[in-house]
Amino acid sequence: MPATPVPLSFSTTVTRLRAAGCVFAEDEARLLLSTAPAPGELDAMIERRAAGHPLEHVLGWAEFRGRRIAVDEGVFVPRRRTEFLVAQAASLAPPGAVVVDLCCGSGALGVSLVADVDGAELYAADIDPAAVRCARRNITAAGGRVFEGDLYEPLPAELRGRVDVLLANVPYVPTEEVELLPAEARVHEARVALDGGADGLDVLRRVAAGAPEWLAPGGSLLFETSEHQAATATAVVTSAGLTPRVMTCEDLYATVVVAARDRAAPSGSPSAPGPPRGGG
Template sequence: MSIDPSFSLRSATVSRLRAAGCVFAEDEAELLFTTAHDSDELDTMVARRAGGLPIEHVVGWAAFAGLRVAVDPGVFVPRRRTEFLVGRAVSLAGPGALCVDLCCGSGAAGAVLLSAVPGAEVYASDIEPPAVRCARRNIEPRGGRVFEGDLFAPLPDRLRGRVQVLVANVPYVPTDDIGLLPPEAREHEPRVALDGGSDGLDVLRRVAAEAADWLAPGGHLLVETSEQQAARAVETVTGHGLTCRVTGSEELYATVVVATRP
């Protein structure tokens, strides 16, 4: 069920959102109209959005790579640029591929792999309990498994040396730059999902140190980073015995390091 708004309600809603600084006020208003069941719920949702809550947290989901991914309050919102990372992962995963989604957040990457790769076997992990609960809603009904813990630690040991596609959407914002992020991110998403340490590469270093042990021969590690960090990210990964290339999308403002175990 959704609301069929009058012209005056539509105009008033857009005005409230625009006054709150919502750049895409018209699009967000339409989304709220199609989500709210009645005028009271609409008013509550508009107030939450105007108060700075990410639109995905307000409506409870995000559109990502053709899927509607559940996103709970306090969980990292999957970015559109990450569709490029996941698209590269799908292109490298053959039918039945064993895939891992590290730092999975909502589980968006794992959900896409399960939906797009025939017979894919997907395991995911995250250290944040709210993210794990959310990821289980997105991944496990599609046949994957989600574990709570730090990076590789909670994964079944039997996966070592067998992973064909390892997606690690690690946090890569330098600590001193966290304050420059939009309020939606820095106030409503977990810091652990954003903060990559002094140079933004702390978590990548930890992933790279263990990746070769988990990848199958010829298996791939895919990591999103910034264009400015790409060269140092490549040095970090190649230092652990993987070969690397950098690819990107100008349209999505995305940079991805693709590393392969020889």
């Protein structure tokens, strides 16, 4: 009969995490100890974390705006800075808003937003099958629907011209900089959720080109970018016929562009062709 695993103590867990180079070993130990369903599984979780897997993948969830969001292996982990994007969206969304979460990853943005908007409708899409499976766990529970495909392509046609808030957490890391990312992202998250093309804005260009067709009059596209990309990103959405403004949060080191469709503007042309991309 196999021996029963001996429960690992807090101090032992901290020691193993510190030895693996985990800077916040105490905090991580508490999360692992509170999440592990059994002593033997805790040991396996510590081994995975020590091997460099993102803590959120090891736990199976990430905290985002005070909620636990399921995050499966290989799926983009929602970043704390992106909470700023959702906060901006929440300030714009009217009751009953139609919300679309493009490049949805785990679905954290859409789920978090509609929780703050009475009667909101949520639709999401991603090209990565693993992300879609994960997002369905989160978004279906919030009453939303998730579609698999390239950007707008899989969305229901009846949403054209009706979207009040279009969240697009597009990948914006330039291709040549992806290899400079921390291993937790570079190795363990889908490249399609990170790589934004030569200047990091390829996916944004395609999202912006299609946005006027899908946004309701007065609706807004919101996306995150880096500080040094903001000027080019605003030019991209301006050329698509949207009116941008840049919002920043120093505490979260976040830069968000809010690009509105004019209330009197006609719908735009269909989204431009290009390489398929997923997101975060």
